[in-house]
Amino acid sequence: MTNTQVTLVQIDNYGPWTVTPEPRREADLQTLQSRLYADISQFVGNRNGYVFFTRFDNMIAVTNGLDLEDHRLLQESVGNRYPVTLSLGVATGTTPAQALSDATSLIQDAGSAQDENRREILDGRTIDTAYRTAEDLQIAHFDVIDATGEYTDELNAFDSFIEIEQGYASLMRYMRHAHDSLSFFVGGDNIIVVCPDLERADYVDAIEHVQSEVDVALQVGVGRGESAHDAGYAAKHALERCRARGTQVELDW
Numbered sequence: 607m608t609n610t611q612v613t614l615v616q617i618d619n620y621g622p623w624t625v626t627p628e629p630r631r632e633a634d635l636q637t638l639q640s641r642l643y644a645d646i647s648q649f650v651g652n653r654n655g656y657v658f659f660t661r662f663d664n665m666i667a668v669t670n671g672l673d674l675e676d677h678r679l680l681q682e683s684v685g686n687r688y689p690v691t692l693s694l695g696v697a698t699g700t701t702p703a704q705a706l707s708d709a710t711s712l713i714q715d716a717g718s719a720q721d722e723n724r725r726e727i728l729d730g731r732t733i734d735t736a737y738r739t740a741e742d743l744q745i746a747h748f749d750v751i752d753a754t755g756e757y758t759d760e761l762n763a764f765d766s767f768i769e770i771e772q773g774y775a776s777l778m779r780y781m782r783h784a785h786d787s788l789s790f791f792v793g794g795d796n797i798i799v800v801c802p803d804l805e806r807a808d809y810v811d812a813i814e815h816v817q818s819e820v821d822v823a824l825q826v827g828v829g830r831g832e833s834a835h836d837a838g839y840a841a842k843h844a845l846e847r848c849r850a851r852g853t854q855v856e857l858d859w
C-alpha cells in the first residue's frame with residue numbers, strides 16, 4: 607500500500623508583503639518566486655524528494671525520506687536568504703490528496719496565510735525510516751503524444767499552450783476526483799501525477815477521459831519506489847517504453 611508523505615510549503619504573509627509599502631514590481635516578484643522554487647527544488651531534490659511550484663506562494667512537495675530536521679533546516683536557510691519566510695505542514699497518508707489535506711489543516715489551524723504573527727510554522731509527522739518500503743510511492747509521468755508534431759510545430763506558441771493546458775486541466779480534475787491523486791504540470795507537455803495504488807485499467811480510463819473531454823492524446827509511464835526520485839525515475843523509463851513500443855500505458859512492475 608502506498609504511503610505518501612506530503613509537505614505543504616506556504617510563504618508567510620506573502621500577499622501583504624507584495625504590496626507593502628506599495629505594490630512591488632511584478633518582474634521582481636516573478637524572479638523571487640522562481641528563485642525560491644529553484645532553491646527548494648534543489649534542497650528537496652538532493653534528498654530524493656520532489657517539489658512542484660503549483661501557485662508559487664503555495665508549493666506542494668513529496669518528501670518521503672525527509673525528516674522534520676530537514677524541514678527545519680529548509681526554513682532556516684530560506685529565512686536567512688530571502689525577505690520572506692516559510693511555513694511547512696507535513697502529513698502522510700495512503701492517498702496523496704488525503705495527506706495534502708492533513709498537511710494543509712496543520713497550517714490553516716495555526717493561522718491565516720495573511721496573519722503577520724503566523725510565521726515559520728513547522729507541524730506534522732514523517733514516516734519513520736524503519737517503515738519505509740519500495741511501495742510507498744506511485745508516480746505517473748504523462749505526456750502528450752507527439753506534442754511537437756501536433757502542436758509545437760503547427761500552432762503558434764500560445765495556441766499550443768492552450769491545448770496542453772486543456773489536457774492538464776482535464777487530467778488533474780479527473781485524477782483528483784476519481785483517484786485522490788495530485789497532478790502537476792512540469793513544463794513542455796509533461797504532467798507528473800502522485801497516485802495511490804492504481805492499476806493499468808485506471809490509467810487507460812484516465813487517458814480515455816482526457817481524449818473524450820478535450821481531444822488531447824496522452825501516454826503514461828508509471829513507477830514505484832521509496833522516494834519520489836525512485837518512483838519518478840522508474841516512471842520516466844516506463845514512458846520511454848511507451849515511445850519505443852507505441853503503447854499508451856507502461857507500468858514499471
Ligand SMILES: Nc1nc2c(ncn2[C@@H]2O[C@H](COP(=O)(O)OP(=O)(O)OP(=O)(O)O)[C@@H](O)[C@H]2O)c(=O)[nH]1
Nearest residue numbers: 749750751752753754755792793794795796842849
Ligand atoms: N519536465 C520534463 N519535461 C520534459 C521531459 N521530457 C520532455 N519534456 C518536455 O516536453 C517537451 C516535448 O518533448 P517530448 O514529449 O519528448 O516530445 P513529443 O513531440 O511529445 O514526442 P513523444 O513524447 O515522443 O510523443 C520538451 O520540449 C520538454 O519541454 C521530462 O522528462 N520532464
